[in-house]
Amino acid sequence: MDHHLLQLPHEVLHSILIHVGPRDLAALRCCRFLDDLIKHDRLLFKQVYMRHYVSKRFYLWALPDVNNGSSNVDWKAGLQRLVRFEKTLSSSNDEFKLDNLVEIVDCADHLLKTASVDGSSSNIAFLNGLIQVQNNIGLLCNSFLFEWATEEAKTGSRASRSRVRPDLNLSVDQPSSDGNDSEVELYQALVGHQPSGANESQEQSGAVRVSIHASCATRKQIQVRQLSAKLHCLYGVPIQSLRESKSMSAYHGHNLRKQAGVRLHPFARARVYDLRQHTEGTLWGPFCNDGSQSVDWEKLEAIMIILSHNIKLFTFRYVSHGSNLFPPWDAPFVGVTPYSLNVHPLKPSVEQPAPLPIELRDPYNVTGTWMRIVCFLDYRELFTFNFSEGQPRPGQPRPPVDTEEAIRFITVKLQVTRIEEPGENDGQELPVVHFQGSSNSALPPVDFNANSKICGTVRLTPAGEVRWTTFSVFHGEERWRSEGIQLGGVQAARGILGYWFDKDFDEYGPAGPTVSHRNYFTSDLLVWSYETRLERVNRGGQSVHTRISAG
Numbered sequence: 001m002d003h004h005l006l007q008l009p010h011e012v013l014h015s016i017l018i019h020v021g022p023r024d025l026a027a028l029r030c031c032r033f034l035d036d037l038i039k040h041d042r043l044l045f046k047q048v049y050m051r052h053y054v055s056k057r058f059y060l061w062a063l064p065d066v067n068n069g070s071s072n073v074d075w076k077a078g079l080q081r082l083v084r085f086e087k088t089l090s091s092s093n094d095e096f097k098l099d100n101l102v103e104i105v106d107c108a109d110h111l112l113k114t115a116s117v118d119g120s121s122s123n124i125a126f127l128n129g130l131i132q133v134q135n136n137i138g139l140l141c142n143s144f145l146f147e148w149a150t151e152e153a154k155t156g157s158r159a160s161r162s163r164v165r166p167d168l169n170l171s172v173d174q175p176s177s178d179g180n181d182s183e184v185e186l187y188q189a190l191v192g193h194q195p196s197g198a199n200e201s202q203e204q205s206g207a208v209r210v211s212i213h214a215s216c217a218t219r220k221q222i223q224v225r226q227l228s229a230k231l232h233c234l235y236g237v238p239i240q241s242l243r244e245s246k247s248m249s250a251y252h253g254h255n256l257r258k259q260a261g262v263r264l265h266p267f268a269r270a271r272v273y274d275l276r277q278h279t280e281g282t283l284w285g286p287f288c289n290d291g292s293q294s295v296d297w298e299k300l301e302a303i304m305i306i307l308s309h310n311i312k313l314f315t316f317r318y319v320s321h322g323s324n325l326f327p328p329w330d331a332p333f334v335g336v337t338p339y340s341l342n343v344h345p346l347k348p349s350v351e352q353p354a355p356l357p358i359e360l361r362d363p364y365n366v367t368g369t370w371m372r373i374v375c376f377l378d379y380r381e382l383f384t385f386n387f388s389e390g391q392p393r394p395g396q397p398r399p400p401v402d403t404e405e406a407i408r409f410i411t412v413k414l415q416v417t418r419i420e421e422p423g424e425n426d427g428q429e430l431p432v433v434h435f436q437g438s439s440n441s442a443l444p445p446v447d448f449n450a451n452s453k454i455c456g457t458v459r460l461t462p463a464g465e466v467r468w469t470t471f472s473v474f475h476g477e478e479r480w481r482s483e484g485i486q487l488g489g490v491q492a493a494r495g496i497l498g499y500w501f502d503k504d505f506d507e508y509g510p511a512g513p514t515v516s517h518r519n520y521f522t523s524d525l526l527v528w529s530y531e532t533r534l535e536r537v538n539r540g541g542q543s544v545h546t547r548i549s550a551g
Contacts, residue, residue, distance in 0.1 A: 023086065273386070329495075363490060427462055
């Protein structure tokens with residue numbers, strides 16, 4: 001008797017099919033018998049999904065509905081969604097990819113949240129292959145920052161002062177009061193600006209007030225820029241020039257070969273130090289200007305680019321070893337997985353008995369030593385940049401800034417002091433954690449502005465992002481404040497990116513970018529001689545002016 005595949009028992013066929021790749025599983029359905037078998041085998045879709053896209057370590061945390069015994073998870077739809085994601089990124093049609101950017105970012109976010117953190121994550125390798133190998137770096141380069149730099153590359157001059165930002169539309173044909181409210185709300189959420197007359201107090205605090213033009217084209221453009229910036233932040237290796245964006249010309253419709261060397265940090269610096277973006281609606285942090293605590297990913301992208309540039313410049317000039325001082329920004333998609341910190345992770349879903357120490361009941365794992373990096377412009381330069389004569393009209397970007405910034409490395413030791421239930425405007429999944437501690441200057445070794453007491457809170461935003469609010473306290477009085485977002489979620493290793501500023505929200509500043517991280521940090525990396533570093537810089541008889549000098 002002849003034996004062939006279709007005569008095998010269904011149980012044996014099932015055991016064979018679970019080893020088939022997700023994309024190949026669809027190809028097998030060309031056979032009517034296999035199509036019927038696969039279509040009704042719900043367990044098969046679950047096992048293939050779990051085998052390829054979910055880390056066993058995070059299975060219980062990432063899929064709580066399954067853990068609670070729910071049978072409503074549609075494994076087939078989930079598998080088909082990720083197969084479409086792979087096929088979309090494998091396409092050669094760039095416009096098709098941009099049209100599906102919402103699903104691309106959503107799938108990438110899901111894969112990162114369910115990735116393992118042991119250094120051999122199949123999800124991260126899968127994502128990295130789709131972005132780098134398939135030459136999709138251009139998807140990361142569609143924010144306004146890249147459009148701005150691309151415009152300069154085309155014109156060859158910095159005529160940016162006369163170019164109105166498309167997301168700050170000055171058109172007078174705003175939606176009427178009886179128009180489509182959902183369109184206006186969506187536009188406001190994406191753009192981060194309110195229509196004129198929305199809040200007079202914001203005008204007094206220096207907010208940029210613009211009219212809303214909620215056309216579909218504008219809404220799509222703003223959405224693409226925000227999603228592209230988010231994907232760039234998740235990718236985590238900051239793109240510093242148009243040359244690094246291999247597919248840039250394909251996505252922006254022109255050839256940039258001759259101008260590909262345009263650096264992005266002057267444009268990022270202009271965005272970061274533009275004080276017009278610090279308003280009540282943005283909480284002076286990396287949020288949209290609608291009071292909803294929605295993350296403005298273009299702000300975080302600019303912060304990431306300028307901090308990365310300053311850190312690399314500092315490393316080149318002064319540091320020969322001790323890379324653990326810096327956040328993990330050298331490998332794609334690393335550190336944006338929840339619980340990827342190099343500390344003992346805590347499961348927030350586990351019911352902890354009350355007698356346990358408060359540190360063990362803290363879902364954010366705040367207690368410990370952190371490294372904080374702060375950058376700032378000389379205040380005279382910051383003031384001139386924002387308030388000198390000849391300033392651009394509202395809605396226009398300020399010109400790119402080539403001035404170098406000062407950089408400080410600060411060790412921060414934190415201790416949880418109180419845990420309370422989330423408030424009305426917080427995410428409800430996790431509590432609000434209060435902490436206290438101290439900060440001390442690491443590099444330079446003496447900086448009295450860096451030596452202070454610390455207090456603050458960690459909480460979830462309504463959208464589920466981890467928000468850190470920190471105060472620097474001098475002689476019992478709060479002086480500086482910072483607002484940041486922990487990229488990757490709870491206990492993610494990428495770092496907390498945001499702004500520091502005056503605690504009284506002074507519209508004249510100062511303000512600047514900051515990042516905090518716990519990248520395998522140990523204090524013994526800081527004992528090597530500061531004088532030795534300066535000697536290394538001056539070696540060869542070259543006189544070098546350093547902005548990290550004490551004071």
